[in-house]
Amino acid sequence: MFKEPPWRLDNLQMLKDSLNEMKSRLNNFNLCEWQQHTNQMNKAGDIISAVKKNVQGELVTQAWCKFYEIASNFFLVPLNEIRREENGNNFTSVHLCEAPGAFLTALNHWLKTNAPDVRWNWLATTLNPYCEGNSYNRMVADDRFIRHTLKHWCFGADNTGDIMDLRNLDVLVERCKLLDGGKRILLITADGSVDCTDVPGEQESAVAQLHLCETVACMHLLQKGGNFLLKLFTLFEHQSVCLMYLLSCVFQWVTVTKPASSKPGNSEMYVVCINFKGRDYVAPYLNILRQHCGNVLPTKAMFHPRDIPSNFLRRLGECNEFFKHHQCQVIKDNISMFRAERYNDILFELKHVKRIVANKYLRDYRLSQIDSANEIVGREILEKSNSSFMNKKWRVDSYNERCKKQDLEPREHLSQICNEAREIESPAEKSYTWHLRAPETLEIQTGRSFNKVRSSHFCDSKIHQILNKIDDIVRDTQSTICFPTAEITREQTQQIDPTHEILSFQFVRDYDSHRMIAEFYDRLEKFQTGQTLVLVGYSLLTQLNIGLLHLLSGFFDKINVEICDNEGYRIKLETYRRNDKVLNDLREILTASHNARKDNMTIWSIIPITILYGKICKHIKTRKN
Template sequence: MEKKEKNFSLKQSQTLQDKNDKNTDLSSNISILFEKHFAISNVQQDTQMYVLPEVGSMFTEPPWWLNKLQKIKRDLNEVKGRLNNFNLSKWQQHTNRMNEAGEIIPMVRENIQAELVTQAWCKFYEIASNFSLVPLNEIYQEVDGKNFKSVHLCEAPGAFVTALNHWLKTNASDVQWNWLATTLNPYCEGNSYDSMVADDRFIRHTLKHWCFGADNTGDIMNLKNLDTLMKKSESLDGKGRILLVTADGSIDCMNMPGEQETAVAQLHFCETVACLHLLQKGGNFLLKLFTLFEHQSVCLMYLLSCAFQQVSVTKPASSKGGNSEMYVVCMNFKGKDYIAPYLCTLKYYYDNVPPVNAMFNLRDIPDGFLRRIEQCCKFFKFHQCKIIEDNIRTFHKRDNFYKHLSTSFVKRMISIKYLEDYRLKKIDPVDKIVGREIIEKNNNQFMNKKLYIDSYNERCKSQDLEPQERLLQVWNNTKEIEWPSEKFYVWNLQALPEALEIQTGKLFNKICSSRFCDSKIVQILDKIDDVMQDMHITVCFPPAEITTEFISQIDPSYEILSFQFVQNYDSHRIIAEIYDRLKKLESEKTLVLIGYSLLTQLNIGLLYLLGNSFNKIIVEIHDNEGYRLKLENYRRNEKVLKYLDEILIASHNACKQNMAVWSIIPITILYEYTKFPMMMLLNHLMIKLYTRHVINIMLDKKL
């Protein structure tokens, strides 16, 4: 009996020890998740201070590379290359479930109820808490009180701003703060969804804080836009200096995953140069990078290590572990006096033209610095590869694994640790910038929906398909688009605005995005355009023969104004034709608009005005051409004619500057237009019919 009890006791002890070991391993793994930091330079600790070379030596040496870094790159790309056959949609679902930090965002939303809580929000809050990102020591030394300003580059949808506000309210409530942000303008219909974050739920309520530059596109890689941003930052309301700049920019690299770093190199260069022009002495800079294998990134890191007292690289726990994203935290800027001799040279290579040569000669960069970069690359490559390999290993076992994972408390432990370590707590609703409820009630159909669902290899193969096959693939994406339930709609009139708000911007002739169409459906137009460009053909829509037949049969008392729904978009011509026709139109006449696009703010705004010069607008649905807009019984409205005069003058002035009229009524008003949902439905219909028409012509078959 004693022997049995002794054996049982030993088994109990071993089981307890196993549990303790597992708990220790688990605790260790969780700690590692929150400790992905790597110090590149620290003036207080380093025996050697990094110094910039002479200005004249910059951009003089051809591109160079380091074999050790290229070896790490090849090893990483070999692991990433194993993903090329995975269906993107299924892979993303799998990695989302596997993400140990995946519960952080929902837990912050549920428990803290902050505004615009996204992955970017959680990453920023984590970095701000791990590092002294907000330079309180500098702020508290301000002679005119505890004030500072921040500037945020490539900021859409605005989560860094809302996270910073939350951090300040819970960690430095006595600080007075003002901010300015820039990003690719989500209201520029010439900006593509592939290039921008179209989510404007926060932007639309804070437009006075956003600067979209001289051409209104928000392109930070345009030097004139940087100049405009600098001027606006100087006139930013409030006291204090610009002591924080953030840059969260990226470029869609889905079709070149192995060369992400090179693809974004010029953007990161521009973000850094912009920061060096904006930031003031003692301030901090947060920059998103990816990998550090190429000369562009190595030189950029050396520039930052010379310009700031301390530079670290971090991968937040709330950032998905399988991607290459990491953040460079640059502390305590040495000031304009230090960097001033280099700014002219840096600006010279700024404006959208990547320099041919490397920024610095390799011999001008200390060996000790290069070793730190190599160690940093190895550190983050190890962690990224481990996550990818774990995800691949569990992909085909996901049903059993998810069942186990759902009962696991790992995700909950990580999210609780996040809340506790960073001392997250609610703030008073009056301290929020816009308000969680206001942001969440806005529609979110523009939150960067992409058409990528296939694997990388399948997408590559599709580019090699014959044009007709590519068009049939596009048609498959349009089949589910709904048709309007009725053939006939009457639109009531909207009250005229008290005044116009005419916005001009960069000239564009191709509509790449629209606030009045689902983003995935607009991208169908882009794919069709690519095919037709490859084949050097154009297609009229509505078809010319249908328009001609309609004109020959129509009531002679009707006036016809015919457009092309697609092809080159010309705001000046649209304004001139609407203006000219309305000036000459006789009372009681009906004006019929054929092929009039409802994709742009300008066109919607013009229709908004025109409605007040007619008794009613009738929308007729036709199977082969989409919709016609019948504006019945013209009645002269002097206010509308006065507005059209203003618009025409603005159009002439914009044309002289090679600009375009973008809008005449604020987007915030158009969002409230009662016909907003109907206009979206009509645009979807037109794109579906246009796609069918192109395929019928190209394949000589009826769909």
């Protein structure tokens, strides 16, 4: 394995070229307009709303409907294995790249209506939505379900949730051993993907390594007789051909399917792998597969073409031809219908078709409501969760327009970003008071060190994406940017009461949590009773920064926050009183930060995110940080 140079099969490359030629016809379409159009044209487009209305399922999304459809069409849940005497109706599943969690709620609903006697336990992993070093483009930031089920999630050795890091995989394996002795994992799902909006012609290559890592994780965890559900896209390149052959070798039955509830114009498909031959069967190959896991594509192909039976290659070619034909037909039809003269009449006619399809879905899969007590979190709880600040990818222009932006000079690019920023409303209030409580106990959480805050649960994601765009340009041009500038800081501090202590922060190239913790400790250890501390330019983007404000409230009577356009936040902590417990807490945090740095880790938080949501998160969000 992994001895041959990369290779291509001519017949599959011809299919790829044909599909990409059809996709290229979409390059001038505005992305938002095109998505709205294709949603209206989708004959299965009413399935989600029909399930929500008639079944009132928990976290019903497109992923929910796809999973339920696959579970109903295939023997995905291996009930025969689960009900064997040694398993005693106990069933454990592991879910990779699972955010936001719709596969889990769909599986729960399926079990409650099809196998209510099964006792189910589960563990999931995904890119950690609370890792501020994970970017919006890489992860699903929707944590409505995750925040209520955190004990069931494993984010690995470095807390990022990156399954492509072997250390995280090994921690997941160890965690699974604690689930019923690790003996009853009979289903693994892997729904991972990568944002390929800017490279639509190379989607398969962009996700190939992730799919290999998901498969290797499955081989570490799955019990003999268990099943595996893997999302793939096209199967044109040697990585996918080899992966499909590997799966066909280690499972008794492998089927490629595209659920009716999947968007018909994309390349998404699912591989249903039934009856795993067991860890002993794959053991001789695991070490070499592990060596080729990671974030970098292997330089060699997994197999030589002559190692793969010609009959398998023929069948795979037929499979590719089948799905490519249907995808191209859908794209072609959608293009022809875009702004057609009879567009409104077509939409009216489609309403009847959509209703038939949705009713067929409900009927064929025998969907029915379950008791709310049998839900994992609860539909009503999830629906009440504030989702307005979840990840909103800010792409409204066409592919060709985005390509042109990449060629812009930095000054032109910054000008466009400024125009985007002007669309955002400024906060109505310019100052307010927070009454916070210092935490009774600390819960110090560490994770992989990061030097750039790429995501935040305390800021509108659109605003944060503007910040990231600016930072990308600064880094590309090897420039530096400081906000507020030293000049502004000097001017502003001169206007502050000279009896106040001032601690100035700046938005700089590298986020350094350790320096911030050390500065707080050094300053507060020497503070005098009755003094006021003013924080200039203090960021409210990270869990740690918010948590530290909670902690500092144990020293001061109240916290006043003022928004200043030219310096960011000015936070005034009034009337200091010594608090030895809080000072000891701060010393403990500083020591933990020192120790974390030795392992290239850093302090991520000192207060659980679930507590921050209830205390301060809402207050910040309503003012659009």
